[in-house]
Amino acid sequence: MFLRIDHIGIACRDLEEKIRLFSDTFDLTVVAREVNEEQGVKEAMLHISDGEGGGSYIQLLEPLSEDSPVGKFLAKRGEGVHHVAFGVRDVADAMGKISERGVRLLDERPRHGSMDSRIAFLHPKDVGGVLTELVQAAGR
Amino acid sequence: MFLRIDHIGIACRDLEEKIRLFSDTFDLTVVAREVNEEQGVKEAMLHISDGEGGGSYIQLLEPLSEDSPVGKFLAKRGEGVHHVAFGVRDVADAMGKISERGVRLLDERPRHGSMDSRIAFLHPKDVGGVLTELVQAAGR
Structure with a gap:
């Protein structure tokens, strides 16, 4: 992922x-x-x-x-x-999988991040106290 | 670096x-x-x-x-x-350069890290509150 x-x-x-x-x-x-x-x-x-x-x-x-x-x-x-951020291929797809596995999302849908990326944050209490961001980089 | x-x-x-x-x-x-x-x-x-x-x-x-x-x-x-850790080619060389630039090292010389790496820590107060580690990975 x-x-x-x-x-x-x-x-x-x-x-x-x-x-x-x-x-x-x-x-x-x-x-x-x-x-x-x-x-x-x-x-x-x-x-x-x-x-x-x-x-x-x-x-x-x-x-x-x-x-x-x-x-x-x-x-x-x-x-x-x-916070820390991990690159994913498709942020909406990753959000779906992670949510199904019981980790709460702080964002209901992807939003705009640095350098035109699409991002979403996960609830730090569900990820070992780490505010965790998913990043789908802009197409290059 | x-x-x-x-x-x-x-x-x-x-x-x-x-x-x-x-x-x-x-x-x-x-x-x-x-x-x-x-x-x-x-x-x-x-x-x-x-x-x-x-x-x-x-x-x-x-x-x-x-x-x-x-x-x-x-x-x-x-x-x-x-903490966060960054890979370097030669940890002793990186330690020398960083020290010359005024950042305090927590280690005087490289020590043993995960997976047989050679590592050194930098003083978090000199790196924006971030406990920072340098890692020279074991030869592969």
């Missing part, structure tokens, strides 16, 4: 500072920046490698407001890993 | 239960199990994909005791992502 680890989503307070830290320390390149109003974040994708069906990235996330999901996460847990 | 996301390390209270959850829900296969007395964990590696220089995995970690690092993590944070 999983083609690759798509990205590790890291919550931070200052996106530009963390882009500099990660790119300078690990020789990484920013390949996309966007603001996702629906999710209440501005973000950057730092490319690590290419794999089946898409790439692997570090995703840096700065909240647009304190009462957004990532804003609340920062207030409670501080900076660090917010 | 990074060839791939090597693994996502997830702390759990019951390794066998979580192996069943992740393998059944996501069709993953356990490719290695081991006990690492030095790190105070028993662990399992669930294979996701193959990439440059090695594979990508979910690593499930159950502490051997409450006063081990993963045991303390569970008591403080509960189950969830404990």
Whole structure:
């Protein structure tokens, strides 16, 4: 079902500072920046490698407001890993299978993710405390 | 410097239960199990994909005791992502470069990791709150 680890989503307070830290320390390149109003974040994708069906990235996330999901996460847990994401071939198909197996979905249907992907989140309480995202990368 | 996301390390209270959850829900296969007395964990590696220089995995970690690092993590944070790991070609070389760039290392020299890899951890306070591991996979 999983083609690759798509990205590790890291919550931070200052996106530009963390882009500099990660790119300078690990020789990484920013390949996309966007603001996702629906999710209440501005973000950057730092490319690590290419794999089946898409790439692997570090995703840096700065909240647009304190009462957004990532804003609340920062207030409670501080900076660090917010979620992890796995690449799938067909996100709707994966959502169906996973739901049948008893894991709750946070999204009823796929929504828009980074770099025109289609994504869905799974309930962290059903996945060992890990906020888990499914990613169907945009066709290339 | 990074060839791939090597693994996502997830702390759990019951390794066998979580192996069943992740393998059944996501069709993953356990490719290695081991006990690492030095790190105070028993662990399992669930294979996701193959990439440059090695594979990508979910690593499930159950502490051997409450006063081990993963045991303390569970008591403080509960189950969830404990660390993330990136594949490098030469761990000693990567450690040197990263240290020169001002990020503190938790290990002075490479040590033994999962599946005969050579690994080193970076200080999470210098990497955006993320406990970060470098992995040089065993020659194949």
